[in-house]
Amino acid sequence: MPDAASRMPAPDIVAAYRHRVFGLAMRLLGDREDAADVTQDVLVRLWQRGGAVPPEQQTAWVLTVTRNACLDVLRKRQTRETYTSPAHDAAEATSMTHGPDVLAEASDFRARIERALAGLSEPYRSIVLLREVEDHTYEDIATAVGLPLNTVKVYLHRGRQRLRDALRHRLPAEDLDLV
Amino acid sequence: MNPTCPSPDRLDAWLDGLLPTEEAAIFEAHLTTCAVCAAEVALARRLQTALHDLPAEPCPDEVYNAALERIAALDRQAPNRQPVAGPRKVRLRRAAWVALPLALALALAVFLWPRLRPAPEAEYTAAEIEAARAEVEYALALVSEVGRETGVFLQEDVLAPHVVEPVQESLNLKD
Numbered sequence: 036m037p038d039a040a041s042r043m044p045a046p047d048i049v050a051a052y053r054h055r056v057f058g059l060a061m062r063l064l065g066d067r068e069d070a071a072d073v074t075q076d077v078l079v080r081l082w083q084r085g086g087a088v089p090p091e092q093q094t095a096w097v098l099t100v101t102r103n104a105c106l107d108v109l110r111k112r113q114t115r116e117t118y119t120s121p122a123h124d125a126a127e128a129t130s131m132t133h134g135p136d137v138l139a140e141a142s143d144f145r146a147r148i149e150r151a152l153a154g155l156s157e158p159y160r161s162i163v164l165l166r167e168v169e170d171h172t173y174e175d176i177a178t179a180v181g182l183p184l185n186t187v188k189v190y191l192h193r194g195r196q197r198l199r200d201a202l203r204h205r206l207p208a209e210d211l212d213l214v
Numbered sequence: 215m216n217p218t219c220p221s222p223d224r225l226d227a228w229l230d231g232l233l234p235t236e237e238a239a240i241f242e243a244h245l246t247t248c249a250v251c252a253a254e255v256a257l258a259r260r261l262q263t264a265l266h267d268l269p270a271e272p273c274p275d276e277v278y279n280a281a282l283e284r285i286a287a288l289d290r291q292a293p294n295r296q297p298v299a300g301p302r303k304v305r306l307r308r309a310a311w312v313a314l315p316l317a318l319a320l321a322l323a324v325f326l327w328p329r330l331r332p333a334p335e336a337e338y339t340a341a342e343i344e345a346a347r348a349e350v351e352y353a354l355a356l357v358s359e360v361g362r363e364t365g366v367f368l369q370e371d372v373l374a375p376h377v378v379e380p381v382q383e384s385l386n387l388k389d
Contacts, residue, residue: 049281057273071277078281079288148264167265192226199257 048086049078055094055169056081056101062164063105065153073104098171098179102161151201158182159194166191219251220244229258 056077060070077100088096152160158180165171165179177184220228220241227233228241245252 046282049278049285053273053278053281054270057277058270061271062268070271071274071280074273074277075281075284078278079284082285083288144264145268148261148268152265163265167262168268170266192223195226195258195261196222198261199254202261203257 049082052081052097053078056097059098059101059164059169060105062152062168063102063161064108069108073101073108077101077104092178094171095175095178098165098175099181102179106157147202148198151198154201155194155197159190159197162187162190163194163198167195216248216250218244219248222254225251225254225258229255229262 053074057070057074060073060077061067064070064073077097080100081097152163155163161180162176165176166173171179173184173187177187180187182190224233224237224241228238233241245255
């Protein structure tokens with residue numbers, strides 16, 4: 036535990052990571068309430084322990100703690116057997132945020148991607164999310180998921196491949212000629 | 215895909231700009247003649263762009279403010295030494311999984327030993343009996359302490375039917 040002098044002032048360090056933590060929790064959990072709970076816990080832990088983590092490792096530390104907290108929530112959900120698809124919730128949250136008028140073709144493709152993403156098992160989902168959506172470095176991702184760097188690269192490739200397979204079956208053939 | 219097509223991992227490497235120049239040129243030439251690979255690249259690109267453009271959910275102010283309130287409360291409780299309640303619980307719970315079985319095994323061993331290997335009392339000195347008693351007390355104290363810290367308690371009605379009696383039965387010691 037760092038002493039008060041070595042800690043960044045609470046609002047600064049918490050503010051620096053609040054959106055990243057909530058964003059990742061939201062994507063992994065697909066539920067605002069659960070994401071809010073996880074975010075609060077992670078931000079408090081960040082304040083308590085973040086000062087003891089070297090600055091260059093802070094992002095990886097935050098990702099690790101956030102992902103682990105989310106996986107705990109997902110495990111509890113499965114234990115309670117009340118698990119609902121994060122993709123469904125995420126799509127619902129998106130539609131609630133943006134309103135039905137925005138749910139045009141692009142949003143439809145996005146919803147399909149979110150469903151496909153939610154269908155990935157761990158650690159593929161976290162790796163794809165952290166790399167493709169959130170643009171983190173391979174090194175930070177390797178730390179966050181607790182896997183060697185080369186394994187992360189292999190899993191990323193497999194995750195992408197699985198997403199493409201899932202979307203290929205869901206997309207009309209003409210959609211593939213867009214690029 | 216055809217047998218002559220590059221493997222999917224080469225496609226990803228090409229998309230990431232990680233293919234050596236020569237291999238990248240061969241791959242790009244292949245794309246001009248292979249509709250299957252061209253379609254796969256189109257899908258991969260579209261997917262990559264769409265993933266990158268997925269809207270991020272900003273952290274609501276109420277969540278941020280709630281976290282700050284919890285931090286302020288912790289700071290008021292111990293301004294110079296912050297509590298580590300969450301992680302400490304985790305450590306204690308992990309310790310409980312190790313300490314509880316060890317303590318139970320020790321207590322059972324001391325409890326059952328005279329019945330398994332009855333021996334004349336003369337073989338035990340007063341010091342040995344005292345040491346055994348101290349070990350039992352230590353084991354029970356450890357169980358109690360871990361239970362107090364973690365909230366995991368072993369009740370008599372659990373201990374007797376699920377631990378002591380099965381062992382006694384398996385060893386033909388009951389009654």
